[in-house]
Amino acid sequence: MSEEIQHADADELQARLSEVQTLLARHHLVEDLVHKQEMPRHELVESLVHKQHLNELRHKLDKMHPADVAYILEALPLDERLMVWDLVKAERDGEILLEVSDAVRETLIANMDSDELVAAAESLDADELADLAPDLPHEVIQDVFQSLSVEEREQLRAAMSYPEDSVGSIMDFEMVTVREDVTLEVVLRYLRRFDELPDHTDQLFVLDRDERLKGVLPLNKLLINDPESEVADVMISDFVHLEPDDDAEEAAQAFERYDLVSAPVVDRDDRLVGRVTVNAVVDFIREESESELLAQAGLREEEDIFASVWNSVKNRWTWLAINLVTAFIASRVIGAFEGSIEKLVALAALMPIVAGIGGNSGNQTITMIVRAIALGQIQPESARRLLHKELGVALINGLVWGGLLGVVSWWLYHSFQLGLVMTGAMTLNLLLAATVGVVIPMTMQKFGRDPALGSSVLITAVTDSGGFFIFLGLATLFLL
Amino acid sequence: MSEEIQHADADELQARLSEVQTLLARHHLVEDLVHKQEMPRHELVESLVHKQHLNELRHKLDKMHPADVAYILEALPLDERLMVWDLVKAERDGEILLEVSDAVRETLIANMDSDELVAAAESLDADELADLAPDLPHEVIQDVFQSLSVEEREQLRAAMSYPEDSVGSIMDFEMVTVREDVTLEVVLRYLRRFDELPDHTDQLFVLDRDERLKGVLPLNKLLINDPESEVADVMISDFVHLEPDDDAEEAAQAFERYDLVSAPVVDRDDRLVGRVTVNAVVDFIREESESELLAQAGLREEEDIFASVWNSVKNRWTWLAINLVTAFIASRVIGAFEGSIEKLVALAALMPIVAGIGGNSGNQTITMIVRAIALGQIQPESARRLLHKELGVALINGLVWGGLLGVVSWWLYHSFQLGLVMTGAMTLNLLLAATVGVVIPMTMQKFGRDPALGSSVLITAVTDSGGFFIFLGLATLFLL
Numbered sequence: 001m002s003e004e005i006q007h008a009d010a011d012e013l014q015a016r017l018s019e020v021q022t023l024l025a026r027h028h029l030v031e032d033l034v035h036k037q038e039m040p041r042h043e044l045v046e047s048l049v050h051k052q053h054l055n056e057l058r059h060k061l062d063k064m065h066p067a068d069v070a071y072i073l074e075a076l077p078l079d080e081r082l083m084v085w086d087l088v089k090a091e092r093d094g095e096i097l098l099e100v101s102d103a104v105r106e107t108l109i110a111n112m113d114s115d116e117l118v119a120a121a122e123s124l125d126a127d128e129l130a131d132l133a134p135d136l137p138h139e140v141i142q143d144v145f146q147s148l149s150v151e152e153r154e155q156l157r158a159a160m161s162y163p164e165d166s167v168g169s170i171m172d173f174e175m176v177t178v179r180e181d182v183t184l185e186v187v188l189r190y191l192r193r194f195d196e197l198p199d200h201t202d203q204l205f206v207l208d209r210d211e212r213l214k215g216v217l218p219l220n221k222l223l224i225n226d227p228e229s230e231v232a233d234v235m236i237s238d239f240v241h242l243e244p245d246d247d248a249e250e251a252a253q254a255f256e257r258y259d260l261v262s263a264p265v266v267d268r269d270d271r272l273v274g275r276v277t278v279n280a281v282v283d284f285i286r287e288e289s290e291s292e293l294l295a296q297a298g299l300r301e302e303e304d305i306f307a308s309v310w311n312s313v314k315n316r317w318t319w320l321a322i323n324l325v326t327a328f329i330a331s332r333v334i335g336a337f338e339g340s341i342e343k344l345v346a347l348a349a350l351m352p353i354v355a356g357i358g359g360n361s362g363n364q365t366i367t368m369i370v371r372a373i374a375l376g377q378i379q380p381e382s383a384r385r386l387l388h389k390e391l392g393v394a395l396i397n398g399l400v401w402g403g404l405l406g407v408v409s410w411w412l413y414h415s416f417q418l419g420l421v422m423t424g425a426m427t428l429n430l431l432l433a434a435t436v437g438v439v440i441p442m443t444m445q446k447f448g449r450d451p452a453l454g455s456s457v458l459i460t461a462v463t464d465s466g467g468f469f470i471f472l473g474l475a476t477l478f479l480l
Numbered sequence: 481m482s483e484e485i486q487h488a489d490a491d492e493l494q495a496r497l498s499e500v501q502t503l504l505a506r507h508h509l510v511e512d513l514v515h516k517q518e519m520p521r522h523e524l525v526e527s528l529v530h531k532q533h534l535n536e537l538r539h540k541l542d543k544m545h546p547a548d549v550a551y552i553l554e555a556l557p558l559d560e561r562l563m564v565w566d567l568v569k570a571e572r573d574g575e576i577l578l579e580v581s582d583a584v585r586e587t588l589i590a591n592m593d594s595d596e597l598v599a600a601a602e603s604l605d606a607d608e609l610a611d612l613a614p615d616l617p618h619e620v621i622q623d624v625f626q627s628l629s630v631e632e633r634e635q636l637r638a639a640m641s642y643p644e645d646s647v648g649s650i651m652d653f654e655m656v657t658v659r660e661d662v663t664l665e666v667v668l669r670y671l672r673r674f675d676e677l678p679d680h681t682d683q684l685f686v687l688d689r690d691e692r693l694k695g696v697l698p699l700n701k702l703l704i705n706d707p708e709s710e711v712a713d714v715m716i717s718d719f720v721h722l723e724p725d726d727d728a729e730e731a732a733q734a735f736e737r738y739d740l741v742s743a744p745v746v747d748r749d750d751r752l753v754g755r756v757t758v759n760a761v762v763d764f765i766r767e768e769s770e771s772e773l774l775a776q777a778g779l780r781e782e783e784d785i786f787a788s789v790w791n792s793v794k795n796r797w798t799w800l801a802i803n804l805v806t807a808f809i810a811s812r813v814i815g816a817f818e819g820s821i822e823k824l825v826a827l828a829a830l831m832p833i834v835a836g837i838g839g840n841s842g843n844q845t846i847t848m849i850v851r852a853i854a855l856g857q858i859q860p861e862s863a864r865r866l867l868h869k870e871l872g873v874a875l876i877n878g879l880v881w882g883g884l885l886g887v888v889s890w891w892l893y894h895s896f897q898l899g900l901v902m903t904g905a906m907t908l909n910l911l912l913a914a915t916v917g918v919v920i921p922m923t924m925q926k927f928g929r930d931p932a933l934g935s936s937v938l939i940t941a942v943t944d945s946g947g948f949f950i951f952l953g954l955a956t957l958f959l960l
Contacts, residue, residue, distance in 0.1 A: 007718060007719060007720045007738055009720065009721065009726070009730060009734060009774055010726075010727075010730040010733065010734075010856065013856065017856075019568075021859075042742075058662070065738060067736075067737035067738065068737065070771070071737075071856070071857075074857055075856070075858075075863065076853075077561075077862075081802050089689075094940060109927075116884070125917070126584070128943060131726070135938075136542070136641050152593060160882065164847060178672075183687070189847075191703045191704055192703070192704055192705070192706070193859075194704045195704070196700070197700040197702065197703065197704060199739060200739070200741065201700060202680075202682060202741070202950045219699050219703065220676070220677040222703075223668065223671045223672070223673070223676060223677065223699070223702075224671055224672055224675070226672070226675065234768075238487060239487060240489065242489070243487065246489070246490075246585065250490040253486070254490075254491065255762065256547075256759075256762055256763065256766065257545065257547035257548065257551070258487055258545060258547065259679060259680070259759035260756065261680065261741055278741065278758050278762070279736075279739035281762070282736055282758070282761070282765065283736065283737065284760060284770075285762065285765055285766065286736065286765065286769075288852070289766075289769030289773075292773065292849075293769075293772065293773065293847065294847065294851075296773075296776060297843045298840060298843070298846075299844055299847065299848060303848050303850065305849075305852045305857055305862075305866065306865075306869075307869075307874035309869055309873050309876065312641075312869065312870075312873045313873055313876050316841070316873070316877075317843050317877075319840065319844070320837065320840055320841060320844075320881060321881075322569045323758065323836060323837065323840045324833070324836075324837060324881055324884075324885070326830060327833045327836040327837065328833060328885075328888075330833075331829045331830060331832060331833050332829070334828055334829040335829040335834070337827075338825045338826070338828070338829065339657060341821070341825050342822065342825045345818045345821050345822045346815075346818070346823050347828075348814055348818070348825075348827075348828035349811045349814040349815040349818065350829075351828075352803070352807060352811060352814070352832060352835070352948075353548060353807045353808060353810075353811050354808055355832075356804075356807040357742065357803065357804060357807065360778060360799065360803045361796070361800060362776070362802055363777045364777050364778055364779055364796050364800075367772075367773065367774065367775075367776075367777035367779060368777075368779060368785065369785075370785050371770070371773070371774075372785045375551075375554075376490065376493065376494060376497075376551070376555070377551075377554055377555045377697035377785055378555075378785065379497075379501075379555070382557075382785075385557065385786075389786075389787075389792065390792075392789035393789050393793055393796070394791045396789065396793050397631045397793065397796075397797075397800060400582065401800060401801075401804055404804075405808075406805070408808075411817075420703045421888055444711060464832070465863070479895065
């Protein structure tokens with residue numbers, strides 16, 4: 001990273017955004033004046049004033065880190081975003097496109113022509129290009145591909161071939177390698193011939209004559225050891241092996257457990273094919289946790305906050321539709337007991353409480369189990385033990401909260417029996433929630449599915465319909 | 481980290497857990513045999529067999545990384561967990577306690593006596609000790625404090641004084657510092673006197689005579705530049721400044737934006753007080769995202785999956801209680817319309833659909849807004865624009881889904897007017913959800929509160945009670 005580029009903390013970043021907005025506002029003001037007052041268009045004057053503001057802005061943007069430009073682009077509405085995007089130097093387009101969110105990237109790419117896109121893409125490394133490629137038009141990819149060296153083409157092809165969320169999809173190819181039979185002095189001299197080491201080079205990779213990875217040489221060891229020592233004597237031969245097809249989540253856990261900065265990626269024959277760095281892992285962790293949060297709320301993907309109404313509708317409709325279906329099923333369960341409700345209308349008022357507590361409690365159970373499965377803490381043998389525990393928790397909650405609500409219902413509706421039905425239904429629905437909360441994710445895991453997928457919808461569907469059925473069923477049996 | 485310690489990928493880790501479980505099972509088997517068949521207790525033989533299994537286990541544990549031992553402890557039920565814990569070498573207790581989850585740490589500490597705890601604590605650095613301190617008995621802290629050097633006491637006091645989630649709470653004190661007027665050659669010789677550099681040393685900190693931070697010297701620059709150059713000519717003077725009172729989240733965002741491995745922490749006078757490393761940031765990001773997920777499901781904290789029923793109940797009751805209150809309010813809203821339901825019992829079956837879609841849609845809106853606020857993408861001026869957009873989305877969803885459900889209700893209950901009320905109520909509840917989904921987090925932010933706090937409960941409470949009120953109210957006005 002060039003030293004001219006300035007780093008900013010959060011406040012400075014906000015200040016920069018305000019500056020950009022002020023400059024844009026001034027620019028708009030001049031345009032408005034010219035337009036509204038029907039000023040004679042002294043084009044020279046006008047364009048000078050414009051240019052002044054825009055030049056100032058361009059100058060500021062040039063000095064910002066690509067991630068900060070990305071931040072500003074994301075925080076601006078579409079028209080202003082595109083105006084700022086035009087002011088960014090063409091040779092920086094590529095690195096900035098990598099930094100913006102998927103949704104914002106789409107809006108930027110949609111407003112670039114093929115030549116601009118090819119130029120932007122050509123400024124990137126193979127692994128970065130692979131990240132960007134799915135968003136680029138096919139002919140742009142073709143053009144870029146032509147311009148690559150044979151080695152880069154091979155890397156790009158490899159990088160694009162790995163499935164999403166695999167180690168291959170987050171690795172890069174910027175490794176510095178050394179031989180094991182040279183002295184540290186030779187390594188030090190070799191490094192001095194570089195203009196720059198790749199970012200996040202905390203260790204060099206030691207290869208034998210067949211390009212097999214024999215060990216890693218941390219820079220720390222290189223620095224503290226006698227320059228006369230041989231690499232083989234200083235290197236570490238027990239290191240974390242990642243393979244391109246491993247889950248990226250596994251790599252992330254290894255980085256967390258062992259506090260890594262970089263790790264080599266090898267193929268089945270121990271040949272070095274790439275490396276994963278901690279910044280890629282941090283991005284991966286953030287994206288995973290965001291998409292989990294978004295998925296829980298039923299958003300398909302991260303949304304550009306200034307997206308059009310139509311794009312937002314598209315992003316959200318799937319989940320709403322699924323929920324409507326489950327709500328409709330629950331509604332039909334109630335419909336089956338309309339006769340009972342007609343006779344005792346209090347049931348209509350009390351039933352959402354029974355369904356609600358089941359949903360909440362079930363979500364607690366399933367969240368805990370899904371998380372423990374993700375961390376590898378649950379063996380199939382533990383299932384019975386966990387189920388027992390969850391049933392115990394449900395029983396206590398049912399007796400305590402169900403008991404309380406039973407008393408309240410008795411007091412409100414002057415019916416001791418209604419109170420008993422309330423307590424019984426709440427306890428049974430909590431037991432149902434606990435059972436389903438353990439069984440759904442364990443079953444998903446058994447069949448090799450992602451236990452988190454749709455877990456919240458499923459359990460709410462069960463506890464809603466189940467809760468209505470249990471409560472109205474008990475009431476019909478014992479009260480009418 | 482010693483080279484004897486072995487790294488494991490996810491599969492190896494699972495395999496190690498199985499090994500431990502097998503050894504424990506064999507150990508139990510012997511005990512059972514002795515017990516059940518009432519074998520004469522040839523104590524020597526028995527204890528030899530025991531010892532053999534336990535020794536094998538001890539040996540395996542010694543070779544594992546502390547994080548892997550922590551993983552195994554977390555995956556074992558309490559009795560087996562404590563058996564394994566006893567086999568861990570005392571001098572490793574401290575580092576392992578740092579790695580286990582809070583809930584599991586409690587169970588381990590509860591089973592150690594004061595001397596063991598003091599010994600474990602004394603093996604840690606000041607910043608690590610500060611992390612562990614809240615879980616240790618007061619007298620243990622006192623004892624440890626006595627054993628520290630003056631400088632360490634000062635560091636420990638400082639580390640413990642910073643609020644949770646501040647930069648101070650995630651920083652450490654292991655900085656390597658150099659002067660700016662020496663040559664790189666001198667720096668290289670200085671480093672060779674170290675036995676080991678602190679983990680994550682990717683840059684040295686350059687101080688002037690008053691201990692003020694003048695710049696940073698990345699190891700990369702140290703390695704590629706001519707040893708005759710002076711530090712001042714090679715160092716970078718524009719670097720990320722963190723202060724101990726900054727939000728840790730801000731630091732995490734800086735690490736993400738600028739792909740940092742370490743960053744200096746300075747006080748107001750630019751004096752270096754510590755550094756933040758990427759592993760602390762990764763841990764922080766994971767914990768934040770986990771606690772967000774757990775909070776959404778209404779779990780106060782991470783739960784030991786083998787926690788007792790009682791501890792689980794305590795961890796979960798707050799949220800259940802809050803939800804019961806909001807469900808009770810919604811129930812009273814329905815109660816106010818019991819007369820209408822008695823006349824038209826179809827209302828009871830349809831009303832959960834209206835409430836449900838409002839809750840889902842409101843959660844989508846609020847999740848998106850909360851996230852955008854957290855990323856600093858929303859200015860107060862954008863509020864009106866966002867509200868317009870969300871109202872637009874709600875209107876479309878209301879007309880589409882509300883229209884569909886209106887037709888279904890008409891067909892099910894043969895009442896065109898009931899269909900119209902259904903469509904109208906769904907649309908109005910979606911508009912309510914959109915308004916509240918934008919207004920709640922923006923208001924929280926205005927008053928300096930965390931917009932995420934309880935957002936999901938609040939919006940569901942509003943859309944439930946609001947949905948019932950709107951639907952039953954419209955029905956009472958137009959159908960009866």
